[in-house]
Amino acid sequence: MEIYQSEEQQVEAIKKFWKDNGNSIIAGLVIGLGGFIGFNYYQNSQIEAMESASxxxxxxxxxxxxxxxxxxxxxKTFINEHKDSSYASFTALALAKDAASHGDYKEAEKQLSSAAELAPSEEVKAIAQLRLARVQIQQENIDAALATLAKPFPEKFAATVAETKGDAYLLSGDKQQARSAYQSAVVAGGLESSPQLQMKLDDLAIAVNVAG
Structure with a gap:
Protein backbone atom coordinates (compact mmCIF):
# COMPACT_ATOMS: atom_id res chain seq x y z
CA MET A 1 0.00 0.00 0.00
CA GLU A 2 1.30 3.45 -0.93
CA ILE A 3 0.62 5.48 2.20
CA TYR A 4 2.24 8.79 1.37
CA GLN A 5 2.19 9.65 -2.33
CA SER A 6 -1.21 11.33 -2.51
CA GLU A 7 -0.43 14.14 -0.05
CA GLU A 8 3.24 14.72 -0.85
CA GLN A 9 2.61 17.81 -3.03
CA GLN A 10 0.26 19.25 -0.42
CA VAL A 11 2.85 18.84 2.32
CA GLU A 12 5.45 20.59 0.16
CA ALA A 13 3.02 23.45 -0.50
CA ILE A 14 2.37 23.86 3.22
CA LYS A 15 6.10 23.82 3.98
CA LYS A 16 6.62 26.56 1.39
CA PHE A 17 3.76 28.60 2.88
CA TRP A 18 5.31 28.51 6.35
CA LYS A 19 8.74 29.32 4.98
CA ASP A 20 7.38 32.29 3.02
CA ASN A 21 4.84 33.56 5.54
CA GLY A 22 5.92 32.33 8.97
CA ASN A 23 7.65 35.56 9.91
CA SER A 24 4.69 37.75 8.99
CA ILE A 25 2.34 35.46 10.91
CA ILE A 26 4.50 35.77 14.02
CA ALA A 27 4.65 39.53 13.52
CA GLY A 28 0.87 39.76 13.32
CA LEU A 29 0.42 37.70 16.47
CA VAL A 30 2.90 39.77 18.42
CA ILE A 31 1.31 43.04 17.36
CA GLY A 32 -2.14 41.75 18.22
CA LEU A 33 -1.22 40.29 21.59
CA GLY A 34 1.62 42.36 22.90
CA GLY A 35 1.70 45.66 21.10
CA PHE A 36 4.93 47.24 19.96
CA ILE A 37 6.84 47.07 23.26
CA GLY A 38 9.95 45.08 22.68
CA PHE A 39 8.61 44.01 19.30
CA ASN A 40 11.77 44.55 17.30
CA TYR A 41 13.85 42.46 19.67
CA TYR A 42 11.23 39.72 19.75
CA GLN A 43 10.78 39.74 15.99
CA ASN A 44 14.51 39.52 15.32
CA SER A 45 14.98 36.67 17.77
CA GLN A 46 12.04 34.78 16.31
CA ILE A 47 13.28 35.27 12.75
CA GLU A 48 16.69 33.98 13.75
CA ALA A 49 15.12 30.98 15.46
CA MET A 50 12.98 30.19 12.42
CA GLU A 51 15.91 30.54 10.04
CA SER A 52 18.00 28.27 12.24
CA ALA A 53 15.24 25.67 12.45
CA SER A 54 14.70 25.84 8.69
CA LYS A 76 14.38 13.06 17.27
CA THR A 77 16.81 15.59 18.74
CA PHE A 78 15.47 18.29 16.43
CA ILE A 79 11.86 17.64 17.47
CA ASN A 80 12.75 17.83 21.16
CA GLU A 81 14.57 21.12 20.65
CA HIS A 82 12.08 22.77 18.27
CA LYS A 83 8.64 21.71 19.45
CA ASP A 84 7.31 25.22 18.85
CA SER A 85 8.51 25.25 15.24
CA SER A 86 6.37 24.13 12.30
CA TYR A 87 9.37 22.07 11.22
CA ALA A 88 8.92 19.75 14.23
CA SER A 89 5.72 18.42 12.71
CA PHE A 90 7.29 18.09 9.25
CA THR A 91 10.21 16.20 10.79
CA ALA A 92 7.82 13.82 12.55
CA LEU A 93 6.10 13.22 9.20
CA ALA A 94 9.48 12.40 7.65
CA LEU A 95 10.32 10.04 10.53
CA ALA A 96 6.99 8.28 10.03
CA LYS A 97 7.64 7.89 6.31
CA ASP A 98 11.07 6.45 7.03
CA ALA A 99 9.64 4.01 9.60
CA ALA A 100 6.87 2.85 7.27
CA SER A 101 9.36 2.28 4.45
CA HIS A 102 11.13 -0.20 6.74
CA GLY A 103 7.90 -1.86 7.86
CA ASP A 104 8.09 -0.37 11.36
CA TYR A 105 4.44 0.63 11.53
CA LYS A 106 4.36 1.03 15.30
CA GLU A 107 7.04 3.70 15.07
CA ALA A 108 5.21 5.26 12.12
CA GLU A 109 2.05 5.45 14.25
CA LYS A 110 3.99 7.10 17.07
CA GLN A 111 5.53 9.72 14.80
CA LEU A 112 2.28 10.47 12.99
CA SER A 113 0.52 11.02 16.30
CA SER A 114 3.33 13.40 17.24
CA ALA A 115 3.07 15.18 13.87
CA ALA A 116 -0.65 15.73 14.44
CA GLU A 117 -0.06 17.12 17.94
CA LEU A 118 2.69 19.46 16.76
CA ALA A 119 0.98 20.49 13.52
CA PRO A 120 1.18 24.23 12.75
CA SER A 121 -2.16 24.18 10.90
CA GLU A 122 -5.35 22.15 10.54
CA GLU A 123 -4.19 21.05 7.09
CA VAL A 124 -0.95 19.53 8.37
CA LYS A 125 -2.87 17.88 11.22
CA ALA A 126 -5.32 16.41 8.72
CA ILE A 127 -2.51 14.97 6.60
CA ALA A 128 -0.89 13.40 9.66
CA GLN A 129 -4.21 11.88 10.75
CA LEU A 130 -4.94 10.51 7.28
CA ARG A 131 -1.53 8.88 7.14
CA LEU A 132 -2.05 7.51 10.63
CA ALA A 133 -5.33 5.91 9.54
CA ARG A 134 -3.62 4.34 6.52
CA VAL A 135 -0.85 2.93 8.70
CA GLN A 136 -3.51 1.49 10.99
CA ILE A 137 -5.27 -0.04 7.98
CA GLN A 138 -1.94 -1.48 6.86
CA GLN A 139 -1.79 -3.25 10.21
CA GLU A 140 -5.44 -4.35 9.83
CA ASN A 141 -6.34 -2.35 12.93
CA ILE A 142 -9.67 -1.29 11.47
CA ASP A 143 -11.31 0.02 14.65
CA ALA A 144 -8.36 2.32 15.33
CA ALA A 145 -8.34 3.55 11.73
CA LEU A 146 -12.06 4.36 11.79
CA ALA A 147 -11.63 6.14 15.13
CA THR A 148 -8.85 8.26 13.63
CA LEU A 149 -11.00 9.06 10.60
CA ALA A 150 -13.92 10.04 12.86
CA LYS A 151 -11.93 13.01 14.17
CA PRO A 152 -12.62 16.49 12.76
CA PHE A 153 -11.09 17.24 9.35
CA PRO A 154 -11.22 20.37 7.18
CA GLU A 155 -13.97 20.15 4.58
CA LYS A 156 -11.53 19.92 1.68
CA PHE A 157 -10.36 16.54 3.00
CA ALA A 158 -13.88 15.07 2.93
CA ALA A 159 -13.33 12.97 -0.20
CA THR A 160 -10.01 11.55 0.95
CA VAL A 161 -11.38 10.74 4.40
CA ALA A 162 -14.40 8.98 2.88
CA GLU A 163 -12.24 6.98 0.48
CA THR A 164 -9.91 5.92 3.30
CA LYS A 165 -12.93 4.83 5.34
CA GLY A 166 -13.97 2.75 2.34
CA ASP A 167 -10.55 1.10 2.31
CA ALA A 168 -10.92 0.27 6.00
CA TYR A 169 -14.40 -1.20 5.58
CA LEU A 170 -13.35 -3.19 2.53
CA LEU A 171 -10.44 -4.75 4.39
CA SER A 172 -12.78 -5.69 7.22
CA GLY A 173 -15.05 -7.46 4.73
CA ASP A 174 -17.94 -4.99 5.02
CA LYS A 175 -18.53 -4.38 1.31
CA GLN A 176 -21.78 -2.48 1.82
CA GLN A 177 -20.16 0.09 4.10
CA ALA A 178 -17.16 0.25 1.77
CA ARG A 179 -19.39 1.02 -1.23
CA SER A 180 -21.27 3.67 0.74
CA ALA A 181 -18.01 5.34 1.80
CA TYR A 182 -16.62 5.27 -1.74
CA GLN A 183 -19.84 6.78 -3.09
CA SER A 184 -19.59 9.54 -0.47
CA ALA A 185 -16.05 10.18 -1.70
CA VAL A 186 -17.32 10.50 -5.27
CA VAL A 187 -20.03 12.97 -4.17
CA ALA A 188 -17.34 15.02 -2.39
CA GLY A 189 -15.33 15.27 -5.63
CA GLY A 190 -12.92 12.42 -5.00
CA LEU A 191 -12.68 11.35 -8.64
CA GLU A 192 -10.78 14.55 -9.44
CA SER A 193 -7.91 13.75 -7.07
CA SER A 194 -8.14 9.94 -6.92
CA PRO A 195 -8.59 8.19 -10.29
CA GLN A 196 -8.44 4.78 -8.57
CA LEU A 197 -11.65 5.59 -6.68
CA GLN A 198 -13.82 4.61 -9.66
CA MET A 199 -11.85 1.36 -10.00
CA LYS A 200 -12.57 0.53 -6.37
CA LEU A 201 -16.29 1.06 -6.93
CA ASP A 202 -16.25 -0.99 -10.13
CA ASP A 203 -14.38 -3.83 -8.42
CA LEU A 204 -16.96 -3.83 -5.62
CA ALA A 205 -19.82 -3.98 -8.13
CA ILE A 206 -18.21 -6.96 -9.86
CA ALA A 207 -17.65 -8.71 -6.54
CA VAL A 208 -21.28 -8.18 -5.50
CA ASN A 209 -22.58 -9.44 -8.86
CA VAL A 210 -20.39 -12.54 -8.68
CA ALA A 211 -21.49 -13.23 -5.12
CA GLY A 212 -25.12 -12.74 -6.11
Whole structure:
Protein backbone atom coordinates (compact mmCIF):
# COMPACT_ATOMS: atom_id res chain seq x y z
CA MET A 1 0.00 0.00 0.00
CA GLU A 2 1.30 3.45 -0.93
CA ILE A 3 0.62 5.48 2.20
CA TYR A 4 2.24 8.79 1.37
CA GLN A 5 2.19 9.65 -2.33
CA SER A 6 -1.21 11.33 -2.51
CA GLU A 7 -0.43 14.14 -0.05
CA GLU A 8 3.24 14.72 -0.85
CA GLN A 9 2.61 17.81 -3.03
CA GLN A 10 0.26 19.25 -0.42
CA VAL A 11 2.85 18.84 2.32
CA GLU A 12 5.45 20.59 0.16
CA ALA A 13 3.02 23.45 -0.50
CA ILE A 14 2.37 23.86 3.22
CA LYS A 15 6.10 23.82 3.98
CA LYS A 16 6.62 26.56 1.39
CA PHE A 17 3.76 28.60 2.88
CA TRP A 18 5.31 28.51 6.35
CA LYS A 19 8.74 29.32 4.98
CA ASP A 20 7.38 32.29 3.02
CA ASN A 21 4.84 33.56 5.54
CA GLY A 22 5.92 32.33 8.97
CA ASN A 23 7.65 35.56 9.91
CA SER A 24 4.69 37.75 8.99
CA ILE A 25 2.34 35.46 10.91
CA ILE A 26 4.50 35.77 14.02
CA ALA A 27 4.65 39.53 13.52
CA GLY A 28 0.87 39.76 13.32
CA LEU A 29 0.42 37.70 16.47
CA VAL A 30 2.90 39.77 18.42
CA ILE A 31 1.31 43.04 17.36
CA GLY A 32 -2.14 41.75 18.22
CA LEU A 33 -1.22 40.29 21.59
CA GLY A 34 1.62 42.36 22.90
CA GLY A 35 1.70 45.66 21.10
CA PHE A 36 4.93 47.24 19.96
CA ILE A 37 6.84 47.07 23.26
CA GLY A 38 9.95 45.08 22.68
CA PHE A 39 8.61 44.01 19.30
CA ASN A 40 11.77 44.55 17.30
CA TYR A 41 13.85 42.46 19.67
CA TYR A 42 11.23 39.72 19.75
CA GLN A 43 10.78 39.74 15.99
CA ASN A 44 14.51 39.52 15.32
CA SER A 45 14.98 36.67 17.77
CA GLN A 46 12.04 34.78 16.31
CA ILE A 47 13.28 35.27 12.75
CA GLU A 48 16.69 33.98 13.75
CA ALA A 49 15.12 30.98 15.46
CA MET A 50 12.98 30.19 12.42
CA GLU A 51 15.91 30.54 10.04
CA SER A 52 18.00 28.27 12.24
CA ALA A 53 15.24 25.67 12.45
CA SER A 54 14.70 25.84 8.69
CA UNK A 55 18.39 25.35 8.00
CA UNK A 56 18.69 22.43 10.43
CA UNK A 57 15.56 20.83 8.97
CA UNK A 58 16.85 21.06 5.39
CA UNK A 59 20.27 19.70 6.33
CA UNK A 60 18.70 16.78 8.16
CA UNK A 61 16.28 15.88 5.35
CA UNK A 62 19.20 15.79 2.92
CA UNK A 63 20.75 12.84 4.79
CA UNK A 64 17.46 10.91 4.99
CA UNK A 65 18.25 8.69 2.01
CA UNK A 66 22.00 8.44 2.54
CA UNK A 67 22.38 7.85 6.27
CA UNK A 68 19.17 6.60 7.86
CA UNK A 69 20.58 6.18 11.35
CA UNK A 70 21.95 9.72 11.43
CA UNK A 71 18.67 11.04 10.06
CA UNK A 72 16.63 9.28 12.75
CA UNK A 73 18.91 10.38 15.58
CA UNK A 74 19.08 13.99 14.38
CA UNK A 75 15.34 14.13 13.76
CA LYS A 76 14.38 13.06 17.27
CA THR A 77 16.81 15.59 18.74
CA PHE A 78 15.47 18.29 16.43
CA ILE A 79 11.86 17.64 17.47
CA ASN A 80 12.75 17.83 21.16
CA GLU A 81 14.57 21.12 20.65
CA HIS A 82 12.08 22.77 18.27
CA LYS A 83 8.64 21.71 19.45
CA ASP A 84 7.31 25.22 18.85
CA SER A 85 8.51 25.25 15.24
CA SER A 86 6.37 24.13 12.30
CA TYR A 87 9.37 22.07 11.22
CA ALA A 88 8.92 19.75 14.23
CA SER A 89 5.72 18.42 12.71
CA PHE A 90 7.29 18.09 9.25
CA THR A 91 10.21 16.20 10.79
CA ALA A 92 7.82 13.82 12.55
CA LEU A 93 6.10 13.22 9.20
CA ALA A 94 9.48 12.40 7.65
CA LEU A 95 10.32 10.04 10.53
CA ALA A 96 6.99 8.28 10.03
CA LYS A 97 7.64 7.89 6.31
CA ASP A 98 11.07 6.45 7.03
CA ALA A 99 9.64 4.01 9.60
CA ALA A 100 6.87 2.85 7.27
CA SER A 101 9.36 2.28 4.45
CA HIS A 102 11.13 -0.20 6.74
CA GLY A 103 7.90 -1.86 7.86
CA ASP A 104 8.09 -0.37 11.36
CA TYR A 105 4.44 0.63 11.53
CA LYS A 106 4.36 1.03 15.30
CA GLU A 107 7.04 3.70 15.07
CA ALA A 108 5.21 5.26 12.12
CA GLU A 109 2.05 5.45 14.25
CA LYS A 110 3.99 7.10 17.07
CA GLN A 111 5.53 9.72 14.80
CA LEU A 112 2.28 10.47 12.99
CA SER A 113 0.52 11.02 16.30
CA SER A 114 3.33 13.40 17.24
CA ALA A 115 3.07 15.18 13.87
CA ALA A 116 -0.65 15.73 14.44
CA GLU A 117 -0.06 17.12 17.94
CA LEU A 118 2.69 19.46 16.76
CA ALA A 119 0.98 20.49 13.52
CA PRO A 120 1.18 24.23 12.75
CA SER A 121 -2.16 24.18 10.90
CA GLU A 122 -5.35 22.15 10.54
CA GLU A 123 -4.19 21.05 7.09
CA VAL A 124 -0.95 19.53 8.37
CA LYS A 125 -2.87 17.88 11.22
CA ALA A 126 -5.32 16.41 8.72
CA ILE A 127 -2.51 14.97 6.60
CA ALA A 128 -0.89 13.40 9.66
CA GLN A 129 -4.21 11.88 10.75
CA LEU A 130 -4.94 10.51 7.28
CA ARG A 131 -1.53 8.88 7.14
CA LEU A 132 -2.05 7.51 10.63
CA ALA A 133 -5.33 5.91 9.54
CA ARG A 134 -3.62 4.34 6.52
CA VAL A 135 -0.85 2.93 8.70
CA GLN A 136 -3.51 1.49 10.99
CA ILE A 137 -5.27 -0.04 7.98
CA GLN A 138 -1.94 -1.48 6.86
CA GLN A 139 -1.79 -3.25 10.21
CA GLU A 140 -5.44 -4.35 9.83
CA ASN A 141 -6.34 -2.35 12.93
CA ILE A 142 -9.67 -1.29 11.47
CA ASP A 143 -11.31 0.02 14.65
CA ALA A 144 -8.36 2.32 15.33
CA ALA A 145 -8.34 3.55 11.73
CA LEU A 146 -12.06 4.36 11.79
CA ALA A 147 -11.63 6.14 15.13
CA THR A 148 -8.85 8.26 13.63
CA LEU A 149 -11.00 9.06 10.60
CA ALA A 150 -13.92 10.04 12.86
CA LYS A 151 -11.93 13.01 14.17
CA PRO A 152 -12.62 16.49 12.76
CA PHE A 153 -11.09 17.24 9.35
CA PRO A 154 -11.22 20.37 7.18
CA GLU A 155 -13.97 20.15 4.58
CA LYS A 156 -11.53 19.92 1.68
CA PHE A 157 -10.36 16.54 3.00
CA ALA A 158 -13.88 15.07 2.93
CA ALA A 159 -13.33 12.97 -0.20
CA THR A 160 -10.01 11.55 0.95
CA VAL A 161 -11.38 10.74 4.40
CA ALA A 162 -14.40 8.98 2.88
CA GLU A 163 -12.24 6.98 0.48
CA THR A 164 -9.91 5.92 3.30
CA LYS A 165 -12.93 4.83 5.34
CA GLY A 166 -13.97 2.75 2.34
CA ASP A 167 -10.55 1.10 2.31
CA ALA A 168 -10.92 0.27 6.00
CA TYR A 169 -14.40 -1.20 5.58
CA LEU A 170 -13.35 -3.19 2.53
CA LEU A 171 -10.44 -4.75 4.39
CA SER A 172 -12.78 -5.69 7.22
CA GLY A 173 -15.05 -7.46 4.73
CA ASP A 174 -17.94 -4.99 5.02
CA LYS A 175 -18.53 -4.38 1.31
CA GLN A 176 -21.78 -2.48 1.82
CA GLN A 177 -20.16 0.09 4.10
CA ALA A 178 -17.16 0.25 1.77
CA ARG A 179 -19.39 1.02 -1.23
CA SER A 180 -21.27 3.67 0.74
CA ALA A 181 -18.01 5.34 1.80
CA TYR A 182 -16.62 5.27 -1.74
CA GLN A 183 -19.84 6.78 -3.09
CA SER A 184 -19.59 9.54 -0.47
CA ALA A 185 -16.05 10.18 -1.70
CA VAL A 186 -17.32 10.50 -5.27
CA VAL A 187 -20.03 12.97 -4.17
CA ALA A 188 -17.34 15.02 -2.39
CA GLY A 189 -15.33 15.27 -5.63
CA GLY A 190 -12.92 12.42 -5.00
CA LEU A 191 -12.68 11.35 -8.64
CA GLU A 192 -10.78 14.55 -9.44
CA SER A 193 -7.91 13.75 -7.07
CA SER A 194 -8.14 9.94 -6.92
CA PRO A 195 -8.59 8.19 -10.29
CA GLN A 196 -8.44 4.78 -8.57
CA LEU A 197 -11.65 5.59 -6.68
CA GLN A 198 -13.82 4.61 -9.66
CA MET A 199 -11.85 1.36 -10.00
CA LYS A 200 -12.57 0.53 -6.37
CA LEU A 201 -16.29 1.06 -6.93
CA ASP A 202 -16.25 -0.99 -10.13
CA ASP A 203 -14.38 -3.83 -8.42
CA LEU A 204 -16.96 -3.83 -5.62
CA ALA A 205 -19.82 -3.98 -8.13
CA ILE A 206 -18.21 -6.96 -9.86
CA ALA A 207 -17.65 -8.71 -6.54
CA VAL A 208 -21.28 -8.18 -5.50
CA ASN A 209 -22.58 -9.44 -8.86
CA VAL A 210 -20.39 -12.54 -8.68
CA ALA A 211 -21.49 -13.23 -5.12
CA GLY A 212 -25.12 -12.74 -6.11
Missing amino acids: SQYQQNIEVMNTNGEEFRTNS
